[in-house]
Every structure is written in C-alpha cells, then in structure tokens.
Amino acid sequence: MLLLDAVASLGGIASLGTLALEHGVSSRDVGNAVRRGEVTRVRQGWVCLPAADRELVGAVRVGGTLSCTSILRRHGIWCAHDRRLHVRVLPHVGRVRSPFDRKLPLSADHAVHVHRPAWPGVAARTCAADDLSTALALAVVCQPRFDAVASLDSALNRHLITQAQLDDVLAPLPAKYRAYAGVVDGAAQSGLETKARLALRGRGVRLRTQVRVPEVGRVDLLLGDRLVLELDGWEWHSRPADFEEDRRRSRALAAQGFRELRFSYRQVTRDWAECERVVLALVRADEHLWRARHVRPV
Structure with missing residues (x-):
C-alpha cells in the first residue's frame, strides 16, 4: 500500500526516482506491483495507477511533461482553440513515442505538439505536469500574439499569477515576447x-x-x-x-x-x-x- 499511496499522492503517475527519494519505495516494490497489475509502466523510469489522468500519462509516454495550453485549460485560462496534447521535452530526449503506446514512435496522427524550449531556467522533468509559470511561457511562444496576450490577461484576471510573476514568465523569452508586458490588461474578462x-x-x-x-x-x-x-x-x-x-x-x-x-x-x-x-x-x-x-x- 505504501507504493500505491505514494503514486496517488503524486497525481497517479510518478517517476521511480521520486518514489525512491521521497517515499522510500524500492525498484523491487515497483516490480512486484507491476506484476500484480496494481501499477503500469508508462515509460522507462515511470509508473502510473490504472485510473491515472490520460493526458498526464500520454505526456510522460511521449517523453516529457504536460505543458503549454494543455495546462492552461486545466486552470480555466483562455487560450487558442487547440486540442493537441502539448508536451515539453528536454533537449537531450531523442526518442519521442506515441502517447498511447510506448513501443511506437510519435507520428503526426497522434495530435501531439512537442516543445523543446531553449531559453535558460527551464525546469528539469520531475513530475508529469509543468507548473503554471513554465506552461504560460511556452503558451506565449506557441500561440498567435492576440491569443498569447489573452492567456496572460486571463491568468492575471483570475488571480492565478501576480504582475511580478508575469514579468518573471516573460523575462527569459526573446524580446518580441517580452514586449507583451506593455499591452497586458488584467481587467479583461475574456x-x-x-x-x-x-x-x-x-x-x-x-x-x-x-x-x-x-x-x-x-x-x-x-x-x-x-x-x-x-x-x-x-x-x-x-x-x-x-x-x-x-x-x-x-x-x-x-x-x-x-x-x-x-x-x-x-x-x-x-x-x-x-x-x-x-x-x-x-x-x-x-x-x-x-x-x-x-x-x-x-
């Protein structure tokens, strides 16, 4: 039960490194749970519960973390109409896979947008979902200008970020995106x-x-x-x-x-x-x- 409780506390999907370091779960414990069908191997070094969130599982199976507009929608933040799975992948990850089957390579049919951000300060992959600030930064670069500003307006209006946090989100981005700070209006209702x-x-x-x-x-x-x-x-x-x-x-x-x-x-x-x-x-x-x-x- 220690393993199942630990995975549940981490959102239903967890890396073996986190389970070992933070919860004292051994690789043997994980192997036994997999054989009993209590957890499933998502990708090398990751397991999930049978009822885990499908988007989170899909992002990890691709090889990264759920991010960009896929995260914004979960917070009720306005974003462009795009139902693709947005996944942030670290630069060194070479093999991106299908979000449905880790044995298959990723293809255009899988409706996945892979991001490989190059600006400094991007967090390493330690969980299945990015924090809101990282997701917002990706969404600013990913979306058309009007939609990007609308996302920033919406995050401010819903009090999900402060003006100072918005400045931090934009700070590492190229100059044309940093300029969005001058046209953002947190009073906007939509x-x-x-x-x-x-x-x-x-x-x-x-x-x-x-x-x-x-x-x-x-x-x-x-x-x-x-x-x-x-x-x-x-x-x-x-x-x-x-x-x-x-x-x-x-x-x-x-x-x-x-x-x-x-x-x-x-x-x-x-x-x-x-x-x-x-x-x-x-x-x-x-x-x-x-x-x-x-x-x-x-």
Whole structure:
C-alpha cells in the first residue's frame, strides 16, 4: 500500500526516482506491483495507477511533461482553440513515442505538439505536469500574439499569477515576447475582449476596458465617450435571465445616450474583419464621441 499511496499522492503517475527519494519505495516494490497489475509502466523510469489522468500519462509516454495550453485549460485560462496534447521535452530526449503506446514512435496522427524550449531556467522533468509559470511561457511562444496576450490577461484576471510573476514568465523569452508586458490588461474578462482591444488599439482607436456605467454596470469596451462594445462568449447569455439582463442593460445604455454594438464569439473569432469594418465606420462618423446631434441624458 505504501507504493500505491505514494503514486496517488503524486497525481497517479510518478517517476521511480521520486518514489525512491521521497517515499522510500524500492525498484523491487515497483516490480512486484507491476506484476500484480496494481501499477503500469508508462515509460522507462515511470509508473502510473490504472485510473491515472490520460493526458498526464500520454505526456510522460511521449517523453516529457504536460505543458503549454494543455495546462492552461486545466486552470480555466483562455487560450487558442487547440486540442493537441502539448508536451515539453528536454533537449537531450531523442526518442519521442506515441502517447498511447510506448513501443511506437510519435507520428503526426497522434495530435501531439512537442516543445523543446531553449531559453535558460527551464525546469528539469520531475513530475508529469509543468507548473503554471513554465506552461504560460511556452503558451506565449506557441500561440498567435492576440491569443498569447489573452492567456496572460486571463491568468492575471483570475488571480492565478501576480504582475511580478508575469514579468518573471516573460523575462527569459526573446524580446518580441517580452514586449507583451506593455499591452497586458488584467481587467479583461475574456479573450474576446483582449482580441478586440488589441485589434482596435492597433487601428488607433481610443478605448477603455471594463468601464462602469451608472444603472448598467461594467461594459467590456468603451470607445471614445459613448460607443460601447460588448463581446458575448459561448458560456454567457445561455439562460433566459441572462437574455433579459442584456436587454435591460441595452435599454439603460440607450436611455443615457450611448451607442452599443454586440458581437458573438463566432463573429470575433471567425469574422473579425467585418466586425472591425462596422466599428471603424462608426468611429469615422464620430459616433463614438459626444456631439451636438447626440441626445444626452438630462
């Protein structure tokens, strides 16, 4: 039971080195447990319980640790839509294997993204999953710029990292990634908001994020003085009460003279060019600024 308890305490998968050093488990104990079917050999030097997490087992079987967006999703952090298994492998590991069978080589059919980070300070492989800081650093390099910044925004917004920790994450990366620190906004409530914010600021549009409007609450983006942009994610507005609240907010905005645009997840992620065209047309017409023609509340 000592062996099984030890493996369970390590997340259901463990290296023989960790079992020996931290729990006093011998290789003989491991061999006996394997023969009894209590644990399975994942890869040389690693064993797991039968019910161990499949992603963790797959990452170790490949030859590394679960990392990048595969870890971010587990923390509820926004990241690019990519269901591949992301595995960090040390530079000296030459034989990467199938996540399903350690006897088979890794192939493109296995939907695995192997990372071999070269920057200094990358941790050695001692467990099956990377810490959040290492995973974030890989995700910054791995993802398109807008998604990478959205991941950093999300981690800050969920209080999973501090600003100081974010600086540490970016510090060892190449200069173009370190520059992301200048555009991160921990107030962002979703990746949709981040993407819209970055795109519109890149077009020179003046905007603020998460602005509180009387009788409305916080709005996602406020362009200029009066153009409100709301971004609706998959998980939002699914209940009748949410639908009604949206309409109440829209009425309250209109009553105060604001102009409102709402874009869906699909529109932002698949058809942003058209969304941007509409927004920029309103900005060019000064619809984002208070003018004499606009009716303002008394």
